[in-house]
Amino acid sequence: MxxxxxxxxxxxxxxxxxxxxxxxxxxxxxxxxxxxxxxxxxxxxxxxxxxxxxxxxxxxxxxxxxxxxxxxxxxxxxxxxxxxxxxxxxxxxxxxxxxxxxxxxxxxxxxDGGPLLADVLRDGPDGPRTWEALLGRYACLQRSLLPYAGKIEALGVPGARTATLPRVFDRLVAENGALTEADRAVLNGLRPRVAEWCEELAGLGIADSLDHADVHAGQVFVPSPGRFTFFDWGDAAVSHPFCSFVVPAGHAAERYGPGVLPRLRDAYLEPWTGGGRTARDLRRALRLAWRLGAIGRAVAWGRLFPGAADATDLAGDAQAAGSLLRLRDEPAV
Structure with a gap:
């Protein structure tokens, strides 16, 4: 070679x-x-x-x-x-x-997977419409994987299932050395609400699936118009699928303004309709998952090479602490 x-x-x-x-x-x-x-x-x-x-x-x-x-x-x-x-x-x-x-x-x-979405968005005329199509396809992927959630966990993919998120939250708070006393007071105050949010989200009828946890324009190929190839699964978890929405929605809103979010929300939720679920139920589930996705993001910050944080300015605990504190933010959808 x-x-x-x-x-x-x-x-x-x-x-x-x-x-x-x-x-x-x-x-x-x-x-x-x-x-x-x-x-x-x-x-x-x-x-x-x-x-x-x-x-x-x-x-x-x-x-x-x-x-x-x-x-x-x-x-x-x-x-x-x-x-x-x-x-x-x-x-x-x-x-x-x-x-x-x-x-x-x-x-x-x-x-090689072809052009990155980032390049397509830079050169294309209608970025929001591309994001709508992407989120619809991503939701279809997640729905297709619902029967495989257990097998995905058996591969070693971390579990952050809706029912267990309060325990995951407790562990993250207990183990994080970057949280200040004020931070801990905020998070301890949120703990009962985290449990309530999880219980309500579980009751809305969407099963856990694969959460990529970091879908953005640098993590998606566009091999041909209207087709999307998702890659880079290193932050993934088995969790409520709607927890995935916050990252791509945030990137799109930063680029096009918050007015794009209702379009993206509806495009993502459309494949989840049916089964007796109302549009109101789905939107409520998405708002709950918008908050709770912060827990999965905090989990992912622990996946670094040994010693990597010590030799760089990247402190995993600090990044995870920032993710946890976003639980207090109101959902933007």
Missing amino acids: NGDAVVDRGRYPDVVTPWEREEWRAAALDWVSDVLDAHGLRETGPRRVRLRPWSVLVRLSVEGAGPVWFKAGPPAGRFEAGLTEALSEWVPEHVLKPLAVDAGRGWSLLP
Whole structure:
């Protein structure tokens, strides 16, 4: 394989990842080489390595084909490789099909997925309409995965189910060293409401499913107009599916203004209609999940490489504390 590499550390010049260990790097690249050989592919050109506190990503050029991508996650996100493989079997129309995964080591080799949504939005004439279509397709993906929630958890994907969120909340508050006494007073005051919100949300009749937890324009490919491919499942959890809405809604509102939110809400909720659920019930569920999604986001901040937070300005506890405190914010929909 080509030994040249261009390394991008972004805002984390001192980030600690397994890539710095020669033995790990050699094993990973040997695995990639074996996979490429098995597919009759040959690497050409320099590698581009992207190191972050939560992932190692290597872009490899392949002769006669588009690039392929090697990804390795931290121990707490190791489930992503096996989840990616399983999703390609369960919902192939919505995700990438990996060339190979090593679920035990949390490694995957993925094909290129086409243009990013971020590039399409930059060049396209009607961004809000694209977001409406995307959220409708994402809701369809989540509905398709309702029967697989238990299997998804069995792959190691963390559980943040609606019924257990109060206990998850208690653990996060107890373990977080970045919360001040004032923060803890706020969160302890919210605790009874968290339990009430969860009970009400569970009673509205939408079962738990896969929550990507970080759907934004940099996490979605647009292989052709009207088609969307979702990737990067390292923050995922099994939770109430509506908890996913807050991140894409926030990105879209920042770009187009809060007036876009009712359109996006209705586009996301449309696939969930039926089964005796009223529009009022669905909108109430979305408002509840808007708040409670903050708990899943707080959980995800613990998925960093060991030592990564110590060598960067990224403090997982501080980020998780900020997520938890957003429970007090009024929903924007």
